[in-house]
Amino acid sequence: MATAETLNMSEPEAPSAPSYSQLFWIFTRIALTSFGGGLSGWLLREFVQNRKWMTQEEFLNGLSISQALPGVNVKNMAVWIGYRLLGWRGAAIGFVGIIVPPAIVIVLLGTLFSSLSHYPLTHVALMGAAAAAVGLSLSMGITAARAVPRNAVPLAIMAATFIAVALLHWPLFWVVLTAGFVSVAYAYARAG
Amino acid sequence: MSDNPQTSLLLSLLAVFAPLSLVTIGGGQSAIADINRQVVDVHQWMSQAQFVDAFAISRMAPGPGSLLVTLIGWQVAGFWGAVVATMAIFGPTTFLIYAVAHIWSRKGGERWKRALEAGLRPVAAGMILAAGYVLLQAMDGGWFARAIAFASTATLLLTKVNPLLLIGAGVTVFIGLHALGLV
Numbered sequence: 263m264a265t266a267e268t269l270n271m272s273e274p275e276a277p278s279a280p281s282y283s284q285l286f287w288i289f290t291r292i293a294l295t296s297f298g299g300g301l302s303g304w305l306l307r308e309f310v311q312n313r314k315w316m317t318q319e320e321f322l323n324g325l326s327i328s329q330a331l332p333g334v335n336v337k338n339m340a341v342w343i344g345y346r347l348l349g350w351r352g353a354a355i356g357f358v359g360i361i362v363p364p365a366i367v368i369v370l371l372g373t374l375f376s377s378l379s380h381y382p383l384t385h386v387a388l389m390g391a392a393a394a395a396v397g398l399s400l401s402m403g404i405t406a407a408r409a410v411p412r413n414a415v416p417l418a419i420m421a422a423t424f425i426a427v428a429l430l431h432w433p434l435f436w437v438v439l440t441a442g443f444v445s446v447a448y449a450y451a452r453a454g
Numbered sequence: 455m456s457d458n459p460q461t462s463l464l465l466s467l468l469a470v471f472a473p474l475s476l477v478t479i480g481g482g483q484s485a486i487a488d489i490n491r492q493v494v495d496v497h498q499w500m501s502q503a504q505f506v507d508a509f510a511i512s513r514m515a516p517g518p519g520s521l522l523v524t525l526i527g528w529q530v531a532g533f534w535g536a537v538v539a540t541m542a543i544f545g546p547t548t549f550l551i552y553a554v555a556h557i558w559s560r561k562g563g564e565r566w567k568r569a570l571e572a573g574l575r576p577v578a579a580g581m582i583l584a585a586g587y588v589l590l591q592a593m594d595g596g597w598f599a600r601a602i603a604f605a606s607t608a609t610l611l612l613t614k615v616n617p618l619l620l621i622g623a624g625v626t627v628f629i630g631l632h633a634l635g636l637v
Binding site for chain 2 (some may be wrong): 293294295296301302303304307311312322323324325326327328329330331332333334336337338341342345346350353357360361363364365367368369371372383386387388389390391392393394395396397398399400401402403404405406407409410411416417419420421422423424426427428434437438441442445446447448449450452453454
């Protein structure tokens with residue numbers, strides 16, 4: 263324990279921020295290598311666990327806000343991360359990096375699809391890729407759930423949100439509005 | 455709106471997708487049903503079969519699933535259709551998150567910020583778990599696929615492995631199972 267603390271003291275707290283091209287390349291690579299969703303899981307791995315450009319705390323704060331606001335979560339998250347690290351240029355890089363390269367790919371794929379679909383192995387390979395990729399979503403969910411305070415009210419709100427969305431298929435808009443309102447009001451009252 | 459049919463088509467794409475972008479809470483998937491209705495029933499830009507194909511491609515392709523609308527824009531109105539549809543579905547909410555990120559970086563309102571961060575966290579966790587659960591249900595490949603998904607989850611939580619390796623392993627296992635006649 264003491265050794266770990268000494269080590270932390272001797273190392274600089276935050277490594278230098280990424281360069282513009284580094285940031286663009288990371289978003290592009292994540293966008294192009296993420297099959298079957300779970301992009302937020304990739305972002306967490308890259309920015310928090312591997313490069314340590316932000317803390318898990320900061321990341322999860324951004325993720326909660328990205329989830330609660332309308333818009334594709336991973337795009338919201340890319341803009342959030344880009345802004346936190348490199349200001350408005352970073353936000354623009356996040357947006358372009360996460361959207362444009364895969365947009366080009368999907369158009370190419372749509373054009374090529376008829377020839378690809380002739381091979382049954384294509385579908386088999388994609389099933390395997392998608393199954394492994396679901397693990398990214400699940401591990402992200404577990405990481406987020408672990409960060410929820412071990413108190414009755416937040417845990418109940420998490421469970422209620424899960425049940426409403428996954429099992430009851432209630433409209434997300436109303437779930438987020440209701441659960442978000444109750445939860446934020448509770449947190450605000452406790453913060454005082 | 456315009457004499458030029460191409461321009462009026464682009465304006466229609468914008469008019470359909472920009473409002474939809476604002477109701478995509480919790481990710482793009484929530485808007486798919488409505489996109490289907492608008493594209494197939496209301497505007498008849500595509501047949502239902504064409505829409506299902508486009509949807510399947512969007513699930514196989516890397517990147518955000520909402521790029522489905524890019525493909526729709528491309529098929530309906532070519533290059534500019536793709537550009538307009540993409541900006542319509544991603545643009546408005548980008549300004550929203552940008553504004554929030556900007557406000558967040560300023561001083562002041564600390565109690566509200568902390569309340570929002572702490573309060574939204576259980577809601578976000580519930581939604582992400584729900585998304586994982588729904589993906590697990592929707593996946594092809596039965597219990598083999600579920601076993602791979604759980605093994606991949608555990609590996610990601612316990613190690614720092616590059617997720618691409620896991621995806622490669624998933625592909626290899628499924629091709630092996632296919633060769634054995636199991637999937």
